[in-house]
Every structure is written in structure tokens, then in C-alpha cells.
Amino acid sequence: MSQAAELTMEKHYDPIGSRIGMWLFLFTEFLLFGGLFLLYAIYLNKYPEEFHYGSSQLDQFVGAMNTIILLTSSLTMVLAVGALQRDRRKLSIFFLVTTFTFGAAFLINKYFEWGHKIELGIYPGSQELTQHPQGEIVFYGLYYAMTGLHGLHVIIGMVIMLFLLYFLLKKSHRALSIKSNQIQNLNGKRLLLSDETGKKLWKSQEITSEVTGMDVVVKGVFTEEQLKSSEVKLENSGLYWHLVDIIWIFLFPLFYLVSM
Amino acid sequence: MSDSVAGSLAAEKNFYQEKTHKGILAWLLSTDHKRIGIMYLFSMLTFFLIAVFLGFLMRLEMLTPGETVMGAHTYNSIFTLHGVLMIFLFIIPGIPAAFGNFMLPLQIGARDVAFPRLNLLSYWFYLTGAILALLSLFTGPGPADTGWTFYAPYSLRTGTNVALAVMAAFILGFSSILTGLNFITTMHRLRAPGMSFFKMPLFCWSLYATGWIQILATPILGITLALVLMERWLGIGVFDPVKGGDPVLYQHLFWIYSHPAVYIMILPAMGILSDIIPTFARRTIFGYKAIAFSSLAIAFVGYLVWGHHMFTSGISDTSRMAFSFLTFLVAIPSAIKVFNWLATLYKGSIDVTPPFLYGISFIILFSIGGLTGLILGALATDIHVHDTYFVVAHFHYVMFGGTGFVFFAALHYWGPKMFGRMFNSKVSYIAWGFLFVGFNMLYFTMFVLGYMGMPRRYYDFLPEFHSLHVVATVGSWILIIGIIIMFVNLYRGFRYGPRATMNPWGGTTLEWKVPTPPPLENFDKIPEVKHEPYYHPRNQEERQ
Amino acid sequence: MVHQNEHQHTQHIVGYGTYIMVWLALLMLTALTVTVAGMNFKNFAIVIAILIAGLKSILVMNYFMHLKFEPPIFRTMVYITVFTLAIIIGLTFTDISFR
Ligand SMILES: [Cu+2]
Numbered sequence: 039m040s041q042a043a044e045l046t047m048e049k050h051y052d053p054i055g056s057r058i059g060m061w062l063f064l065f066t067e068f069l070l071f072g073g074l075f076l077l078y079a080i081y082l083n084k085y086p087e088e089f090h091y092g093s094s095q096l097d098q099f100v101g102a103m104n105t106i107i108l109l110t111s112s113l114t115m116v117l118a119v120g121a122l123q124r125d126r127r128k129l130s131i132f133f134l135v136t137t138f139t140f141g142a143a144f145l146i147n148k149y150f151e152w153g154h155k156i157e158l159g160i161y162p163g164s165q166e167l168t169q170h171p172q173g174e175i176v177f178y179g180l181y182y183a184m185t186g187l188h189g190l191h192v193i194i195g196m197v198i199m200l201f202l203l204y205f206l207l208k209k210s211h212r213a214l215s216i217k218s219n220q221i222q223n224l225n226g227k228r229l230l231l232s233d234e235t236g237k238k239l240w241k242s243q244e245i246t247s248e249v250t251g252m253d254v255v256v257k258g259v260f261t262e263e264q265l266k267s268s269e270v271k272l273e274n275s276g277l278y279w280h281l282v283d284i285i286w287i288f289l290f291p292l293f294y295l296v297s298m
Numbered sequence: 299m300s301d302s303v304a305g306s307l308a309a310e311k312n313f314y315q316e317k318t319h320k321g322i323l324a325w326l327l328s329t330d331h332k333r334i335g336i337m338y339l340f341s342m343l344t345f346f347l348i349a350v351f352l353g354f355l356m357r358l359e360m361l362t363p364g365e366t367v368m369g370a371h372t373y374n375s376i377f378t379l380h381g382v383l384m385i386f387l388f389i390i391p392g393i394p395a396a397f398g399n400f401m402l403p404l405q406i407g408a409r410d411v412a413f414p415r416l417n418l419l420s421y422w423f424y425l426t427g428a429i430l431a432l433l434s435l436f437t438g439p440g441p442a443d444t445g446w447t448f449y450a451p452y453s454l455r456t457g458t459n460v461a462l463a464v465m466a467a468f469i470l471g472f473s474s475i476l477t478g479l480n481f482i483t484t485m486h487r488l489r490a491p492g493m494s495f496f497k498m499p500l501f502c503w504s505l506y507a508t509g510w511i512q513i514l515a516t517p518i519l520g521i522t523l524a525l526v527l528m529e530r531w532l533g534i535g536v537f538d539p540v541k542g543g544d545p546v547l548y549q550h551l552f553w554i555y556s557h558p559a560v561y562i563m564i565l566p567a568m569g570i571l572s573d574i575i576p577t578f579a580r581r582t583i584f585g586y587k588a589i590a591f592s593s594l595a596i597a598f599v600g601y602l603v604w605g606h607h608m609f610t611s612g613i614s615d616t617s618r619m620a621f622s623f624l625t626f627l628v629a630i631p632s633a634i635k636v637f638n639w640l641a642t643l644y645k646g647s648i649d650v651t652p653p654f655l656y657g658i659s660f661i662i663l664f665s666i667g668g669l670t671g672l673i674l675g676a677l678a679t680d681i682h683v684h685d686t687y688f689v690v691a692h693f694h695y696v697m698f699g700g701t702g703f704v705f706f707a708a709l710h711y712w713g714p715k716m717f718g719r720m721f722n723s724k725v726s727y728i729a730w731g732f733l734f735v736g737f738n739m740l741y742f743t744m745f746v747l748g749y750m751g752m753p754r755r756y757y758d759f760l761p762e763f764h765s766l767h768v769v770a771t772v773g774s775w776i777l778i779i780g781i782i783i784m785f786v787n788l789y790r791g792f793r794y795g796p797r798a799t800m801n802p803w804g805g806t807t808l809e810w811k812v813p814t815p816p817p818l819e820n821f822d823k824i825p826e827v828k829h830e831p832y833y834h835p836r837n838q839e840e841r842q
Numbered sequence: 843m844v845h846q847n848e849h850q851h852t853q854h855i856v857g858y859g860t861y862i863m864v865w866l867a868l869l870m871l872t873a874l875t876v877t878v879a880g881m882n883f884k885n886f887a888i889v890i891a892i893l894i895a896g897l898k899s900i901l902v903m904n905y906f907m908h909l910k911f912e913p914p915i916f917r918t919m920v921y922i923t924v925f926t927l928a929i930i931i932g933l934t935f936t937d938i939s940f941r
Contacts, residue, residue: 053853054913055412055487061916062479065923066517072927073521073551077536079931080547080938082888098876105872113865116906123855163533172535172542179534179541183525273853280906284899290872291891295879486915514926550934601929605937614940620933 053270060274064281067191071285074184078292081176088173092181094297100151101294104144105286111140112283119276122206122269130272131206134199137279141196148189152182181293188289191282198275205268214254221249229254312718316818329414330818334421335400336716341428342388342396343785349383350781352376357740357774359757360767373757374443375458379435381446382463386470387428389701390559393566394512395424395477397708398505400716402481404809405499407490407827409819412483420476427470434462445755447556450537450548454529461530468523471516474562478512481505490808492827496590499807499831500583503590504569507597511558511565515601519555522548549611553604561600563697564664565593567704568635571657574711575639576832577805578654579646583832585638592631599627609680618677625675632668636661651803652726656707659734663699667692670745685755688748691741699737706733709788714798718815721791729787732780739773807831854911864905871898 082089118133155178159166162179216224229242245252313332317324325337356376359366368376399417403410411417435441438459444452448467453460485506489498498506526548528534535541537548576583583589605613605621639661648654670692673679683689714720747766752759759767801810808827812820875894879887904910909917 052412052487055483057912058486058916058919059413059416059479059483061919062482062513063475065919066475066479066513066520068923069514069517069927070521072930073518073554075927076551076931076934077525077547080544080934081536083935083938084544085542102872102876106869109865109868109872112868112902112906113861116861117858120856120858120861123853162528162535168541175535175541176543179536179543182532183528183534183536187524277907280902283906284902287898287902288892288895291875291879291888291895295875295891296888297879510922514923518930546937550937554930554934601926602933605933612941613937616940617933617937620936 053273056270056274057277060277064277067281068285071184071187071288074180074187075288075292078180078184081173081180082296085171085173085176088171089177090297092174092177093293093295096181096294096297097151097154098294098297100147101290104147105290107140107144107147108283108286111137111144112280114140115276115279119269119272122265122272125265127206127265131203134203134206134272138196138199138203141192141199144192145189148185152185184289185293188282188285191285195275195279195282198278202268202272202275205264205271216252216254221245221252224249224252311817312813312815313818314718314815327418329410329418331399331403331410331414331417332716332816334417335396335398337421338391338399338424339396341424342391345383345387345428347785349380349388350778352380352383354774354778356380357771360759361771363761363764364758368757370757371443374445374755375441377755378442378445382431382442382467384697385446385559386467387424387431389563389697390474391424391470391477392563392701393570393705393708394481394505394508394562395420395473397570397712398477398481398501398566401712401809402484402502402505403488404812404816404820405502405807405831406485406488406493407808407821407825408484408488409821409824411480412487413480416476417480420473420480423469423473423476427466427468427473430462430466430469434459434466438462447552448523448526449552450526450529450545451539453526454538461527464523464526468520468527471520471523474512475516478509478516482509482513485509490824490827496587497827497830499569500572500586500589500593501566501569504565504572504593507593508562508565511562511597511600515555515558515562518551519559522551522555525551546608546611546613549608550604553607554601557604557607558597558600560696561596563701565596567660567701568593570704570708570711571639571660572635573805573807574653574657574707575642576834577711577803578649578651579643580649580804580834581642581646581832582830582834583638584641584644585634586830586832588634589638592634595631596628599624599631603628603675606675606680609677610684622675622677622680626672628675629668629672636665651710652721652723652730653707653711653803655727655730656703656710659703659730660700660707663695663703663737666742667695667697667699671696683748685753686748687744687752687754690754691744691748694741694744699741703733706784711803712809713788713792714802715809715814715816717792718798719792719795720798720802721788721795725783725787729780729784732776732783734780736773736775736777736780740770740777741773743770743773806833853908856905856908856911860905864901868898868901871901 114133114136118130118137121127121130121133155161160178161167162182167175167178224245225247226244228244230238231240232238313330319327325333328334355367356373359368359373399411402408439457440459442448442453442456442458442460442463444456444458444460448460448464453464485495485498485502489495525534525536529537533541536543537545539545572583572589602624603621605617606625609618609622670688674683674689674692710721710726743766747763747770748754750763750766752763752766798814800812800814802814803810806829808825809816811825871894875891878890878894883890903920909920
């Protein structure tokens, strides 16, 4: 492989660039929901009574609980980012797990809320719902579409958090990689580990011709570089999670509070 | 001459020789923007040719009254497929994904785009979407017959394979978004030292404006199509009149995306033309900033006019008048561009090479397409010609006569740089002759047919339209002969032609200052930019 | 080419206290919006609810999403996006309100 080819392998960080990319992606998410908000506005305008009635049938308490849960999860998320910025990896992991738990709590609430409605026979295409006035059918159509899509985003956010936990917990670090074409030179030799005074710490077995490649892996440490890359990843996942929160900030009053 | 960086690179391997994987994987797993661009190019041309063939079949059907080669239902599926392939698989990814990917990093002096892996992901999404679109033809209850617009409530009810086609379009939207996001970040972060925003070539400006449309409009299509799926699978009722939904809202949402999407198609073509004209007029562009800002203006005004697709759909009179008025505004930035191009040509030492000839056809054909667009945008005349061949002719003049011809121009202009070999110019001129004559015979006739009242999307026609349909069909044959000559010539040139030099056209932008074909990471040393992009040293001095 | 070592951290560091204050403000605004919904403001209720939600998102964006500490281009981009959605909604209502 030539030098140029290796250059591509080199990691280069442009945190501002990656944040611009992330924000641009968030805009697409915002407009995705924007289309739904537009439909909501139009149908609220067309069927005000039915929407008010539909809204009164939703459990305001559960909605408010979920709002508080998501707001708090946003706080713990930003604390996780802050902790990592201060190089406090363990604290960051703690906050991340807390955020994950809040996300799960939100989904459990949602599950029971939806479950209750479905038990009453109120879901898109149900026999029961077709008996209701048209405005209500549309109200519940939007309710399921919007909270469902939002719930999907919560799930995606939680999956991303799992990945991050993996990055933050994975401690080993590949320090050196020796490829097959280079290893012949090492035939019959040994690897040696020594500290800065030159004192021998560890010596490997002799390298035979059967060895076709070698990785030197440093375990139990967390390199500066690794922290940096996790920090960028965590920041961006944080941005995503906050957007999910913002969308809920709008969904909550639109569905739960227009009843009166 | 002074800022040439090529000398030191002469011995370096080009990007075809540098491989990270073996065989086809060297392409499918490569994050190199040039390889991705070429993959896009070949995939798109494949679908383009399939869609051309479908168009040929449609014209054949219209050769004689009654059933000629197919029945009504087949005809419905074929025009749907022709539209879906041309729009979603060819012209929307079109210039940005193929030439943008290849040229943008070169033109701004970067080694790659900002997110190379995301770029590859975008190609995979494209491929997945394309495969799904093709699957929708052969699986389930048969190909969709809704037209490429998937209008509700028919798309909610028809038994054909709409769901799969809609999913394909949804995934292709993802691909488009990722490309736009990548380009915008690239232009914000990776410009070479000295290259301010106002020293970027105008093609980059057009990609910037396009990127914003891709980001801000495509999600609306995404949610619209997702709602169609939810309607079909769950029956949520938002577009279904039986359940209190309003199908006109589907049209609103669809065109909120699809009108701006028209500018995803045309803006990059205008950008390429703004690069080609100064190269072959051998002088700098007239009104650089005006052209740059008019791209942004078109992108912006594009969001204000979607209602002109719905004048006869039952929207309110207020709305119709507002949209009709706003539609006229688009003519202003478009005309700014046209006049600036003409002013650039004025007193230039014009070199009529094939890329120039194909490019300049844009001005003529786009002007016809654009001005007939005003007829359609005017409320009163639109009522008369809506849903007729007039509309079909209009958008083919803009899309094919505009974007299509510039796409061909770009193949001639950048092809030698991308593939390292030269085509035969003489054959290119002949192909252009066939293309231009065939094109006008086919689509200008459609203007007349439409004006006389021939409706679109019918597989049959009244006897009084017969002679004009024959003219159009013969035109389509001439056009296809031109397409075949052009592609055979390009293929032979790029495969076996003489080696192309570093700068065969005397271009001034950065892509002409790297070897042909470019090396893997483009620049040995990132160049420092001192001049505006279209700086022709000798001519500039003479002029003063 | 790589400047990892130049800046220790990728972003401006905000104190934990600020985050907690913002969180408290968000909770208070939530309480406010629920309270206001309980009063009878008729058609204004929805307007007030949207305004409060907008205020909450501004807080989330500025502090939790660090928008306040980003280069100005970030804010410009946010304005473009919100403006676009506003236009889309506004123009659609030229149809809905006058049909
Ligand atoms: Cu339009």
C-alpha cells in the first residue's frame, strides 16, 4: 500500500465540521416532523371540536409525566457530555445509563398509554373508531402517527446510547499492527516490553514462521485519542437526543392540552 | 501557470490504480469521492437508458390510434415507471451525485468530502432504493400505476405494488439528503486556503444551494410517503376522504417537496454551464456574484410556488392567485443567469467544442421551457392547458433540454478528466445534430398537441391528433439515434481514445491543475488559491 | 494535518450548575403550560401553548445543544430551517383558510 492510501486510514477530527453535519441532519428530522405539524394544524383548524374532545380523552397526567421524564433525560445527557469533557469517564457512563433508563421509562409509559387506548378499541382501522366522527378518526390517526414516529426516534436514540456505552467501556487500544509482509524480518526474534529506564517488564515467545501477522494491544487504558473521539460521538448523540426532546415539547401541548 | 501544482505529481498513481480492496469491492467499499461519483454515474446512466427505452415504447404506442403495441393498463405502468426512473433514479441524484461527488472536492482543493463514509452510505441507499424500485415491478400484484406522483386517494386504494415503490422513493430520499448534507459541510469546512466562498467555482455555489433544498425539502417527501404507507397498512385516515382526511393535502405535501426538487434537478446544471461558458469564451464570467446569489434566490423562491401544480385541484382562489404571482418571481433569478451567460459570451473568443455546444443548447431549450412555464404558471392559461401534452413538453424542455443536455455537456467536459482519455469530437457534433433536431421534433410537437387539447397519460387519442403524433414519434426515433451515437462515441473514446492531457480545454478551475485522471487524494499539497475561479491571465491583461 | 493536541477539548465547557438551572426553568415552564391550559383562554390557549413550547426549545437548543456557544453560522442555519417551515405552513394556509 502506498503512502497516499494510508493517508485515508488516518483519522482526522474536525469537531465543528461533524457538528455542522449533525445539525444539518437534525434539520431534516425537524422538517420530517414539520410535515406532520402542518397536517395537525390544518386538521385542528378543520375539526376543532373533535380535536378538543379527542384530546380530553388522553391521559394528561401520563403526558406530563413523560414530559418531565424526557426533560430530565436531556439534563442527564448533557451532564454525560459535560463529564466526558472534564475527562470523567466513569461519571459520564453513569449519566449515560441514567439517560437510557429515562428513555426506557418514557417508552414503558407510552406502552401502557397506547395499550389502554387499543384495549378500548381505539386504533387506526378499528371497528370501534369508524363509529366515531371523522374528525376523531383523523385526530387518532395523527396521534398514533406522531407519537409513534417520536417513539421510534426515542428507540433509535437509545440504540445509539448503547453503542456509546460500548465505546466508553471498551478499554483496549491497538497500539501497533504488523502485517504479513513485514513480519518475515521478525522471524526468530522476540518482542520485549521495557519501561523508560530500560528495565525488562515482559518478553514474548520466539516469533516463528507460522506467525502471519501481529497486533500489539494495550489493555486497561483509555487513550487520549479514544476519549476525544468518544467525546465527539457523545456530543452528536446528545444533539440527537435533545432534538427528540424538543419534538416532544411540542407534541405534549398539541395532543394533551388542547382539550379545554 | 505559477500556481500549477501538477509538476511534482506526474509520477503519482491515479485513483484507478490505487485500490484498497479487490475486484468489484474496490468500488463498492471505496470511500473515495471519485470512485463513488463514477459508481453513481454508471448506475444512473443504466437507469436513464432503461427509462429512455420505456419512453420509446410509449411513443410507439402513440404512433397509431387505438392499441398499437400495448393496452391501457400496461401504458399506465410504463409511464409510471418512466417517471419514477427518470426522476428518482436519474435526474434528482443526477449531476450532484455523479459530477458533484467527483468534482466538488477537486474544485475547492480538498482531498475528499467531509464525511467519506457517509458518502458511500448514500450510494448504498441509492442502490437499495433502485433495487426496491425494480423489485416492485416483478413482485406482488404488479407494477404501480399511479404515475410518479403517487396521488392519494388512488395510491391508497390501488391493488398494485405501490407500497414497495413508495419505500424505494423514501430510501432514495435518504440518499439525496446525505449527499446534500455532505456537500454543505464540505464547502463550509474543507475549502483550500485562500478560497473564500466567493472564489469557489459557480458549480460549487449551485451545489450549495441544491444541498439546502435536498436537506430542507426531502424530509417533507419522506413523511408524505411514510404517511401513504401508514394509510395503506394501518388506515390512519389523514389522506382518506372516507375517514375525514383531505386528499388535497397529499398534493400539498407532495409538491412542497417536488417543486423545490425541480431545482435540485436544474440548479447544478446551471452551475456546470457557468463553468463551461467562461472556459470556452476564454474570459471570466460576467456577474459572478449575481449568478451565485441567483442560485440561492432560486432555491429560496422554489419553496414559495408549489401550488402551481394544484391550480385545478380545488385549492382556494386566494391560494391560486398567490401561487400564480409567486411563480412569476422564479423567472427573475433564472433570467439573471441567462443574461449573465450571454454577457460572458459577448466579446469572448468563443471556442465551439462539443462541451460548449451541448452546454449552450441549454440556453435555447431552457428558455423555451422556462417561458412556457410562465404560461403554465399563469392561472387563466393553465386552466386551458393543464394535464395536457403542453405540460409534458414544458417539463421535458426544462428537464431534458436543460439538465439532460448539460449532463451530456458535462460528460464531454469532465469525461476526459475522469477517465483519462479523449473522445472523437466530430462524432460528437453529429450526435448533437441528431439530438437537437430529434428533441425539438418530439417535444415542440407536444406543445402544439397540448395546446390543441391532447391530454397526457392516455394510451389512445382522437383521430385529428394523428399526424402530429406521427411527427413526435419520428422525432423520438431521431433523438434516440442521437443518444446512441453519443454514448457509443463516448464509450469508445473513454475506453480506447488517445490519452487526455491535464487540461484539454484550457479550464481555469482547480480540477484542471491535477493530473488526469486525478491521484487518490487529489492533491499532493493542498494548493493555495490566489485568483478568482475563472481567471484567464492573458485575456484579462489584453482587455485592460 | 491533524491538530488533536492543539485544543484539549472540542467545545466550550459549561458548568453543571447552568444545566441544572436550565432544567429547573424547563420544568417550571412545563408546569406553566399545564396551568394555562387549565384556564379558559379559548382560541388563545393553543397560541400560548406553542409560545411556551417555543421558549422551551430555545432553552434546550441554546444550553443543552450549545447553540449559544457555537460559531454564528449554526444559528443562521437554524433560522433558515425554522423560517422555511414557517413559510411552508403559512402558504398552505392561504389555501386552508380561504377554501
Ligand atoms: Cu413546479
